[in-house]
Amino acid sequence: MLDIEDLHVEVEGKEILRGINLYIEKGKIYAIMGPNGTGKSTLAYTIAGHHRYKVNKGRILFKGKDITNLSPTERARLGIFLAFQYPIEIPGVTVASFLRTILNIKENISLVKFNKLLKEKMSLLEIEEGFAKRYLNDGFSGGEKKKCEILQMALIEPEVVILDEIDSGLDVDALKVVSNGIKRVFNSNMSIIIITHYSRILNYIEPDFVYVMMNGKFVASGKKDLVNAIEERGYEWLEEVNSNV
Template identity: 65%
Template sequence: MREEIILDVKDLHVKVEQREILKGLNLRLERGKIYALMGPNGAGKSTLAYAIMGHPRFMASKGSIVFKGEDITELSPSERARRGIFLAFQYPIEIPGITLFNFLRMISNIRDNKNISPIEFSKLLKAKLKLLNLDEDFIRRYLNEGFSGGEKKKSEILQMAIINPELVILDEIDSGLDIDAIKVVSDMIKTIFNENMTILMITHYQRLLDYIKPDSILVIVDGRIVASGGYELIGVIEKEGYNSLEKKKEYERV
């Protein structure tokens, strides 16, 4: 099968409150692959996630984001979502008064551009819940309200399962989870993953990679991707730290 570039980020600059966080970042992701994005605190991992999703405070000051061959740099978050991009939040937002069930039906309708009846959707959802080993009581609760850290992440993955996006950004899906919960959430993600989907998972910890094996590891330091490669990069990071990769990069550039 021909390799398809699903996301092409070119020379992306993003300023947050006058400070440049992404400094000419380049990134190409292929369809059907899983990428891990690693890097030190403040390197711009979450900024990149927001910038791809189109958060108004993280708009590109320079450069472009091309998704499935279309320049989406100026599109709103919802337009990007409707084209197939999904961001699983590090800190999912609470929406009181809206049940997870109703919300899932709403986003499913948006995704499929139709109006599926609650009964029909209920059947569909039950199958998904079973597949993901989730409790049915879960969906009767208000969206993320009073959810534990683990429940919030499960809510994100359930939304992802309903939307079945083409590009998924997992922003520290492992943060705040104990080892058992990481396994559960990882299993859910692996169940949903398919050859039409690309995953970019942002993480601080190598632990997540034990559960979800990426095809490629990307390293971001100071607003740029400084290295990409296979598992050998993990050894380098463990031994020498992220900055060694950046220095190496600078060295290569010279």
């Protein structure tokens, strides 16, 4: 599905990603973990095609096609979706109209069809009807912002979903709601990349593969065991293990 080869990325003159290799298969869930400031969000934005992130070396293939130089809109059309860590507030724009605009990037859909689809997805995620009529992110709690992201994901049904710290700032109850929502939307045609600093979301959504990033490189990969090891021992030992190799 998505193939990242030896990716080197620079942000404002500084090299942040220093040779990332990642192969994303269809129908699988990936976790990318790592301490703050190691380049996890940089990787997410680079996959989404944000202009600030400059690829110096390497490439990104989506279903065999080189997308390294495509615009964010073109990538979104292909089916790559990035949920933002800090979603914007747009007073005066309702959740429903925002979602319709987003969906229109991918396909043109009539208002009647859209409303039907929105209703269906909101009931799937057990979101109360009034939510769509509220102004986007205006006075939303952390949990409501994330709910909105999951609803976007449910409507668009992207093939590659990148969730950047979707667990940040959520209490346990909100985390459960968000995790359940993700699980309901996930299907065998989708791949999900969960980027997180903490292991707790991975207790609700079990990843198929886990990667640990430190200083712009992956220093370890594994399965759920690796998450447990990080929970017990933190990150630093991984860097030592890696520098001895």
